[in-house]
Amino acid sequence: MRPDGREWDQLREIKVQPSVLKEADGSAFVKWGKNLVIAGVFGPRECIPKHDTNPYKAIIKVRYSMAPFSTEDDRVRPGPSRRSIEISKVLRHVFENVVIAEKYPGTEIDVFVEVLRSDAGTRIASLLAGMAALVDAGIALNDMAVGVAVGKYQGKIIVDLNKIEDNEGEVDMPLAINMGTGEILLLQMDGVLTPQEFEQALDLAVKKAREVGEIMRRDIKERYKKPPEQTVLDEVFNDG
Numbered sequence: 621m622r623p624d625g626r627e628w629d630q631l632r633e634i635k636v637q638p639s640v641l642k643e644a645d646g647s648a649f650v651k652w653g654k655n656l657v658i659a660g661v662f663g664p665r666e667c668i669p670k671h672d673t674n675p676y677k678a679i680i681k682v683r684y685s686m687a688p689f690s691t692e693d694d695r696v697r698p699g700p701s702r703r704s705i706e707i708s709k710v711l712r713h714v715f716e717n718v719v720i721a722e723k724y725p726g727t728e729i730d731v732f733v734e735v736l737r738s739d740a741g742t743r744i745a746s747l748l749a750g751m752a753a754l755v756d757a758g759i760a761l762n763d764m765a766v767g768v769a770v771g772k773y774q775g776k777i778i779v780d781l782n783k784i785e786d787n788e789g790e791v792d793m794p795l796a797i798n799m800g801t802g803e804i805l806l807l808q809m810d811g812v813l814t815p816q817e818f819e820q821a822l823d824l825a826v827k828k829a830r831e832v833g834e835i836m837r838r839d840i841k842e843r844y845k846k847p848p849e850q851t852v853l854d855e856v857f858n859d860g
Contacts (some may be wrong), residue, residue, distance in 0.1 A: 623785065628778045631768070631828060636748065636839035638756040646757025650749040653782060654739035659749035661757040662725035678724035682712040684746055686735040707743045714747060714796050714805045720760040729759060739767045740786035744794050747806075748836060755840060765805055766833035767796030770825045772811065777821050779828045795825040799833040802826065 622628065622836050632653030640840060641647035648728035668675040684707045685700070717730060731753065733746040744767045771781045772791035786792055793810030797804055 622773070622778065624782055626780075629824065629828070630775055631780045631831065632782070633764045634748075634832060634835050636752050636836045638752050638840055638843050644753070644757075646753045646755070648749050648756055650745050650751035650752070652741065652745040652748070653780070654737060655735070655742055655745045656737040656743065657733060657735050657745045657749040659731060659733045659746070659753040661729065661731050661750075661753040661756075661759065663729040663757075664724035664759075665730075667726065667728040672728070673726050676725050677721035678719070678727045678729050679710055680715050680719060680721065680729050680731065682708045682715065682731045682733070682816050684708040684711060684733045684739060684748070690735050690738045696791070696808075706745070708822075710743065710806060710808075711747055711750060714765050715750060715754065716805075717805050718751075718761050718763050718765045718798065719754065720762055720763070722761045729754075738783075740783045741794070744769050744796070747796055748832065752836060752840060761799045763798040763803075764833055764837070765796055766799045767794065767806060768825055768828045768832050768838065769794040770821045770828070772813065772817065772821075777817060777824060779824055791821075793821055793825065795822070795829060797826060797829050799830060 635651045637649040639647060640649045641660050644662055646661035648659050650833060651763045665677050667679060672679060684704050704853040731750045733750050734748065735742045747765060747767050768779060769781055770777065770779050770793050771789050771790035773785045773786065781792060791809065791813055794806065796806035
């Protein structure tokens with residue numbers, strides 16, 4: 621059993637709540653284990669600065685950031701860091717592969733992601749929040765990007781690492797795929813795996829990424845069938 625009692629192939633609880641920000645064209649809130657992430661999409665809108673404009677398609681801008689109070693470690697400093705810039709670029713690359721940008725020439729689509737609480741796996745939780753927010757904004761997509769992190773902890777390949785496993789484990793490997801085609805959109809690895817372990821980890825990641833995608837699809841459908849009396853945000857605040 622793992623530090624939080626899960627089996628080696630068991631995901632943490634995931635909840636996705638679209639339409640949480642009135643000011644945004646699309647938004648979503650994701651609760652993934654102890655991770656809390658909110659995303660807002662603005663656009664398609666006028667491209668600023670104008671010299672960035674592409675007359676043939678929309679450009680996509682992504683800003684990932686962590687709230688100063690999001691971690692129990694040292695306070696996160698406001699403003700961009702090397703890590704936030706890197707994750708912003710990774711998320712932009714993923715979204716560029718699913719958004720049909722040619723439908724919105726000469727515009728930009730902005731995706732803002734804010735991590736309110738962090739417990740490992742925030743880049744994939746942020747990907748999920750941004751993806752759900754793009755759906756909520758009605759942006760044309762050719763597929764759904766979904767993902768999960770796998771890794772190695774105490775010699776065992778596991779899925780969806782929490783903070784203890786991320787800090788003390790031997791490997792962390794986030795992965796994102798197109799849900800429909802299975803095309804890999806993101807694959808990063810911190811640590812070393814044997815070829816056999818890598819194959820096992822990759823198979824597990826693809827399988828569980830599809831499971832995450834089904835959870836997101838289910839939650840989005842439920843949201844539009846009947847607006848809930850209580851949102852995921854309400855649940856979080858009520859839980860203290």
